[in-house]
Amino acid sequence: AGRHLGQPFECEGWWQAAGGRRRIRIRGRSAGPGDLGMLGLVWNVTREHAFQVRLTQSEKLESLGRMAGGLAHDFNNHLAVLVGNLELLDAAVGREPGVRRRLDTIDRTITAATALVRSLLTFARRRTVEMESIRPTELLDELHEMLASLLGRQIRVVRDAGDAALVVDASREQLQNALLNLCVNARDAMPDGGELTLGAAAVAIACEHCRICGEEVTGSFVAISVRDSGAGIPLALQERIFEPFFTTKAEGQGTGLGLAAVAGCVTSHQGHLLLDSTPGGGSCFRILLPFTQGAVGDCSSGAGSGAATAVGRKAIVASA
Ligand SMILES: Nc1ncnc2c1ncn2[C@@H]1O[C@H](COP(=O)(O)OP(=O)(O)OP(=O)(O)O)[C@@H](O)[C@H]1O
Ligand SMILES: [Mg+2]
Structure with a gap:
């Protein structure tokens, strides 16, 4: 807390009060050389602290959103290429059962990946919202x-x-x-x-x-x-x-x-x-x-x- 004799100091911590946990901040000065006492004020900063924690949390979500949105956007373009080519292959392959089974597996995987990307884009608000x-x-x-x-x-x-x-x-x-x-x-x-x-x-x-x-x-x-x-x-x-x-x-x-x-x-x-x-x-x-x-x-x-x-x-x- 940077406390020195005669110097101003400030520190923050938790205090277990009768009515629950409080976040307190103490600002003061030690009372003088050789004196163990101090003079200062104790502030209840519980609300301010909770607000700060929430703000950090929403800033974190915001930057995660930007990253996820950018990735998902590009990934979505790659998926679109896969879907297009799969459709062409599908038309070209005919009824060969072994090949068709594999194509179906690819199709299901692409569908799952598309759902995942859609969730990411929704999170990052990179999708058009039609009201x-x-x-x-x-x-x-x-x-x-x-x-x-x-x-x-x-x-x-x-x-x-x-x-x-x-x-x-x-x-x-x-x-x-x-x-x-x-x-x-x-x-x-x-x-x-x-x-x-x-x-x-x-x-x-x-x-x-x-x-x-x-x-x-x-x-x-x-x-x-x-x-x-x-x-x-x-x-x-x-x-x-x-x-x-x-x-x-x-x-x-x-x-x-x-x-x-x-x-x-x-x-x-x-x-x-x-x-x-x-x-x-x-x-x-x-x-x-x-x-x-x-x-x-x-x-x-x-x-x-x-x-x-x-x-x-x-x-x-x-x-x-
Ligand atoms: N109604 C609920 N009751 C208890 N825990 C929940 C509830 N809703 C969400 N959770 C918790 O929140 C976590 C995150 O939920 P979220 O829906 O984002 O992901 P998930 O359900 O784990 O996976 P996904 O939804 O992608 O299949 C869950 O893993 C679970 O621990
Ligand atoms: Mg879930």
Whole structure:
């Protein structure tokens, strides 16, 4: 801490207070030569410290995104060449069964690689987002159907009574893919079965922490939620799960790109993501989409206004 006799000093550390752990900063001077005392002030910098940690985290994600996006973009071009040539080969080869089998294997591999690259591009926001008016409850209906074959019998799907009148401006494909990723994660967190709850509702949020941009969020939003009764996510891991390639799954079971793609989708929609999870108590992921133009607020230091970014975006209540 650079403390010398008579010299000013500053140090920071953790203090275990009765109400929980506090981050404190001490600024002061030693009280004089030969004196072991000191004069100074102790500041509670818990919030500032938490904000700094989140900022570093989102900066890290941002640079990872740039790198991944650049790589995925070029890789995508190489894949396009492979697909084109495969089609030509396919036409030329005829019915030779051995060759056809191999061509099919190449085709499946390219399809898997394309899906991977698409997730990376979504994470890095290098894909064009085509917005359309979507009713979140309809999206959940479609998802519900898809889930039947995906989840197995052990998992019960519950639908929260959603507000069918809600409409958001969003990319159907990206949102569907994000929700599917959340549901597959929920399934994996409940290997012995459990409950998966899907919901869509208008919500008022007060100073909650967005897991993607790291800021505190306040305002009215349309929330699409995926809740599971599974294992929950340890606190130490919650900071890392949105990083691309971060996975706790066995080799071949997960690439760690699901939540990275969810993060990209949420950012493309100028939305936020809230996570409530306790080990043993399940997890709830909530995607927040802007509710009405200009209604987006946040508690962080005056980052301009939400209005500029909200231009052209809307979430309306249909009059039907
Ligand atoms: N609902 C959940 N419950 C418990 N842990 C979760 C949940 N969702 C995500 N996780 C944790 O976050 C990690 C990262 O998730 P992510 O979807 O990005 O990758 P993955 O599921 O491991 O692989 P992929 O989605 O690419 O197949 C998971 O490995 C898991 O540890
Ligand atoms: Mg996943």
